[in-house]
Amino acid sequence: xxxxxxxxxxxxxxxxxxxxxxxxxxxxxxxxxxxxxxxxxxxxxxxxxxxxxxxxxxxxxxxxxxxxxxxxxxxxxxxxxxxxxxxxxxxxxxxxxxxxxxxxxxxxxxxxxxxxxxxxx
Amino acid sequence: xxxxxxxxxxxxxxxxxxxxxxxxxxxxxxxxxxxxxxxxxxxxxxxxxxxxxxxxxxxxxxxxxxxxxxxxxxxxxxxxxxxxxxxxxxxxxxxxxxxxxxxxxxxxxxxxxxxxxxxxx
DNA sequence: GACATAGTTCAATATATCTTGAATTATTGT
DNA sequence: ACAATAATTCAAGATATATTGAACTATGTC
Numbered sequence: 001x002x003x004x005x006x007x008x009x010x011x012x013x014x015x016x017x018x019x020x021x022x023x024x025x026x027x028x029x030x031x032x033x034x035x036x037x038x039x040x041x042x043x044x045x046x047x048x049x050x051x052x053x054x055x056x057x058x059x060x061x062x063x064x065x066x067x068x069x070x071x072x073x074x075x076x077x078x079x080x081x082x083x084x085x086x087x088x089x090x091x092x093x094x095x096x097x098x099x100x101x102x103x104x105x106x107x108x109x110x111x112x113x114x115x116x117x118x119x120x121x
Numbered sequence: 122x123x124x125x126x127x128x129x130x131x132x133x134x135x136x137x138x139x140x141x142x143x144x145x146x147x148x149x150x151x152x153x154x155x156x157x158x159x160x161x162x163x164x165x166x167x168x169x170x171x172x173x174x175x176x177x178x179x180x181x182x183x184x185x186x187x188x189x190x191x192x193x194x195x196x197x198x199x200x201x202x203x204x205x206x207x208x209x210x211x212x213x214x215x216x217x218x219x220x221x222x223x224x225x226x227x228x229x230x231x232x233x234x235x236x237x238x239x240x241x242x
Numbered sequence: 243g244a245c246a247t248a249g250t251t252c253a254a255t256a257t258a259t260c261t262t263g264a265a266t267t268a269t270t271g272t
Numbered sequence: 273a274c275a276a277t278a279a280t281t282c283a284a285g286a287t288a289t290a291t292t293g294a295a296c297t298a299t300g301t302c
Contacts (some may be wrong), residue, residue, distance in 0.1 A: 007137045014132035026212045069269040078227035084205050085229040091147045106199035108206040114233045190299040
């Protein structure tokens with residue numbers, strides 16, 4: 001993944017409103033929600049939600065398809081995983097021990113983190 | 122991690138300049154680089170780099186300490202791992218099979234992804 | 243002390259993003 | 273056809289972010 005593209009994805013997740021929308025859609029994967037349900041759930045006015053959804057769709061993190069007069073939105077989870085992999089790549093100048101220590105320090109349970117990073121290669 | 126905090130972290134990574142700075146620091150973990158080295162490496166004028174470093178430091182993703190007349194910057198890799206865990210948490214409404222399929226679809230090698238997501242619990 | 247170097251701060255400008263209400267398009271139900 | 277619903281587009285104003293050069297602070301060197 002190119003830096004420019006990754007920056008755009010982070011940009012899409014950088015507003016609280018959009019991050020809440022995205023997480024709600026991740027939570028409701030793979031069925032997704034229609035725009036009105038998102039608006040109701042997060043109490044975002046439809047006109048404003050429309051603006052934020054456009055950003056998310058443009059970034060690729062959310063997919064949208066017509067469903068009668070509704071628009072169904074789904075999180076693009078594989079793309080989310082790609083950007084996660086991008087963040088952890090090329091770290092620590094090839095020092096696997098260092099990475100393992102960071103993983104321990106993070107306080108995150110090991111199974112919710114990559115088992116290896118790029119420098120274990 | 123709270124949504125507000127996560128959004129601030131993504132905001133910090135949402136500019137190409139800052140994302141490049143952060144990745145450079147991840148690459149050079151744990152020793153980090155001094156501001157001048159970053160400026161030289163990425164060809165960002167010092168006055169502008171200072172602005173972006175302030176954002177990164179304020180978000181917590183970069184730590185800075187005085188070293189004589191230099192300022193040494195280090196990536197906060199554990200925090201990066203926390204925000205990664207945040208993104209993958211509470212997904213898929215507790216449907217582990219769905220998550221596994223997404224991981225397969227992402228095209229990312231399994232060892233660079235979480236082995237489980239929250240819904241495997 | 244005088245000078246050079248590393249960074250930051252400040253002010254000014256340019257640009258981009260956010261939010262809202264009103265108007266608009268598309269679809270469904272009567 | 274008419275009315276109701278779902279959602280988007282548009283225009284306007286408010287706010288936030290990015291970039292630059294000049295001035296400033298702090299540290300190290302002669």
